[in-house]
Amino acid sequence: MRDSGASPGTLAAATIRNASLQRRQLMCRSIKTLRRADDPATLDEIDAAALQFVRKISGFRAPSKANAHAFEHAVEEVAAASRRLLEQVASVDPEGRHPYIRRSA
Numbered sequence: 224m225r226d227s228g229a230s231p232g233t234l235a236a237a238t239i240r241n242a243s244l245q246r247r248q249l250m251c252r253s254i255k256t257l258r259r260a261d262d263p264a265t266l267d268e269i270d271a272a273a274l275q276f277v278r279k280i281s282g283f284r285a286p287s288k289a290n291a292h293a294f295e296h297a298v299e300e301v302a303a304a305s306r307r308l309l310e311q312v313a314s315v316d317p318e319g320r321h322p323y324i325r326r327s328a
Contacts, residue, residue: 273302
């Protein structure tokens with residue numbers, strides 16, 4: 224093995240930083256940013272993002288029958304929390320609409 228001149232502690236710290244950077248880059252890549260003033264998110268987009276999030280957290284693409292209820296409940300809860308977040312962070316326009324959520328297609 225070639226001696227790089229770096230101490231083992233320095234190499235370990237660099238390895239940990241690289242692994243952390245790779246995890247951040249790979250996490251939930253398929254979830255789109257939903258807070259867009261120029262193109263409000265649809266309810267379907269919010270549901271799809273919730274599904275992707277729960278898949279990432281649980282490690283399941285599709286849960287077993289034993290875990291299906293918990294998985295579906297988690298998707299519903301994340302979608303509901305996402306809708307609330309988009310409604311609360313958005314300033315309501317003069318007509319009372321939330322500009323980050325498109326209610327109809």
